[in-house]
Amino acid sequence: RRGEMAKSTQLIDNEVFRAYTAYAAIVLLKMMLMSLITAYFRITRKAFANPEDTASFGKGESAKKYLRTDTDVERVRRGHLNDLENIVPFVGIGLLYALSGPELSTALLHFRIFTGARILHTFAYLIPLPQPSRGLSWAVGYAVTFSMAYKVLKTAWLL
Numbered sequence: 001r002r003g004e005m006a007k008s009t010q011l012i013d014n015e016v017f018r019a020y021t022a023y024a025a026i027v028l029l030k031m032m033l034m035s036l037i038t039a040y041f042r043i044t045r046k047a048f049a050n051p052e053d054t055a056s057f058g059k060g061e062s063a064k065k066y067l068r069t070d071t072d073v074e075r076v077r078r079g080h081l082n083d084l085e086n087i088v089p090f091v092g093i094g095l096l097y098a099l100s101g102p103e104l105s106t107a108l109l110h111f112r113i114f115t116g117a118r119i120l121h122t123f124a125y126l127i128p129l130p131q132p133s134r135g136l137s138w139a140v141g142y143a144v145t146f147s148m149a150y151k152v153l154k155t156a157w158l159l
Contacts (some may be wrong), residue, residue: 016107020098023111027087027118034080034122038073045070079125082138083118090114090145097148100155110144117141 012018041047047070048054054063094114098107117140124134 014098015104016102017098019104019108019111020094023115024091024094026115027083027090030118030122031080031083031087034076034083037126038076038080041070041073041076045073047073075125075128079122082121082125086138086141086145087118090141090148093145093149093152096152100152102151110148114141114144117144 042049042053046057046066047068048066051063051067054066057063057066094111097110102110117137121134121137121141123129124137128134
């Protein structure tokens, strides 16, 4: 029933909602993976932010040299921060969108484009790929979230 808000008892049978949960899980897991990649780069580059993290490398002055920034670690951290700034809004707006009664094909298009854009953005950040690949992948994902928000607001105002 297009244009109607889904009832909570229907969610498990709602194909759009199931698609949303799958794609939201994918991008959330990707975002969580960025934490592990950050840890990997910190350990392999021996670049830590907290004194207690350097304890295994010695004490005092010998450990202080590991309290430093590293360009590779910072690049991963910026990618992770960008995920937080984009995936969290997608999860919230995407949920409202899934409940707003969109056509399955349109919803899948939104979810798949966003997910692909965020995965491409991560590769563009970590490899790094030349610009405008990172900027375009960010813009595409952002536009998808705005498109879903527009649909949610349009549906809400028609009630």
